Amino acid sequence: MATPRLDNDLAAVGAGLDALDAPTTERRPSAGKRFVRTAVPPLIAFALLIGVWQALWAAAFWPEYQLPSPGSVWAAVAEAIRTGRALDVLWTSVHRAVLGFLTAVVIATPLGLLIAKVRVVRAAIGSLVTGLQSLPSVAWVPAGILWFGATPSTIYFVVLMGSVPSIANGLVAGVDQIPPLLPRVGQALGAGRLAQARHILLPAALPGYLAGLKQGWAFSWRSLMAAEIIATSPQLGEGLGQYLHNGSSLNDISMVIAAIFLILLVGVGIELLVFRPLERAVLRARGLTGAM
């Protein structure tokens, strides 16, 4: 319909539009700059906190057995690390949390898919699973002890009750938020039911699923600590929760705060080392970097 000359003009206009309209991508700042921006503010905040703590301790408003000095807490941590006790305690708790979390993923993923895609299942147990999320999982500890005794089964039971609803709910939310056009496009491109789930639904639901996993991890860690603090027996060995519990029994406030510090450290560490990078990679690939 067009002469070659016109066709070339058109190509030029098209190329010009592409250059003008394509969103400009911000260049990522250098690694050093990113480190300064992300790592320095929390470090300063932490240093300030220690400073305030030290000042309060020096002012001696509270007796030593209620507010220890940062130094003595650090000594407790260092002592635990030196004797190898910290490593044992951390290992006991972290491997329980990871095992419990992985089991929760295996249970919650098909459960979430069923709730999201099968209407009867959603009507029957959808609200129940959402409701379970607001039930503090520590409430399951007494029941667990009656059912399973003070054994690892109780601990895993409580961890699962805490994390399965979060992960399943995250997946349901992820599936619900898929734009309805995408599955239709998939159908038009020739995807059958299975291919639809594999190539369209699961990748489209990934951000919601990841958010669910992240929350699920936080819930398993929390539930584990609750279970370990309440259920103590020689059979269970010493996890972080028991370490905390022992500190409290010995009236050793430094040990209690050291335990809290270690619990926080694991929670923040897993979040920073595992979930944050994963979430970032997924969101950046989709151009959803606003919150990052």
Added chain:
Amino acid sequence: MTATLENTSLSTLDAAVTLSGVRKSFGHGPGAVTALDGVDLRVAPGEFVCLLGASGCGKSTLLNLVAGLDAPTAGSIELTTSRPAVMFQEAALMPWLTAARNVELPLRLAGLKRGERRDKANELLSLVRLGEAGHKRPHELSGGMRQRVALARALASTLGSAEEGTPGLLLMDEPFAALDAITRDVLQAELVRVWQETRTAIVFVTHDVREAVRLAQRVVLLSSRPGRVVREWTTADVDHTALINDITTRLREVISGHAAA
């Protein structure tokens, strides 16, 4: 069915798609809405047809029926092409895939091998002048570029399911409606170029008379609620300005007919 065909040289055999007496209603009983009523339409292989009509004429319903995304209440739709490709008003690219992977998706669903897929996708991206942008993600592309990727993907889906020799069929549901005027103008020209190069049949739904006359060989006007074929025009060897006026007048009559009711 063949009674509607006056031209004897055109049989069902050389039609890309033949609709006869197609009716589609939604719902049951007194609340049922009839979207299409007795639509007869024939599209020849390689033909470019625009379906024109006001809101509620069932244009999109018609495309969904031909695409097989929905089934007609009555009548029949015969396709002699491979599975028809569909393009929507939104590009609807998968945000987690690069442009090239999006084009590869239908080929992957059709079971093509990786190397073949990649070659085909590159070829199609070059066809829509995006050969260099294959590695980009949808959010890094402009609206017009996304729609071109969607076009390449649609073409891939009809080629992916095609055996040698079967003609393609591309169904387009107001694909340029959401774009700005200059981009739309460029894309219309691109579409005509791509159509000439691939020789696939196109059924293009629009409510823009100018767009319809510019693009199509044949313009089909549909009435609204229920949709029926009101009139057809061919655009070859006709003064386009006069034709646009003619069609616009007729379209206005169809629309004002609803005010009385």
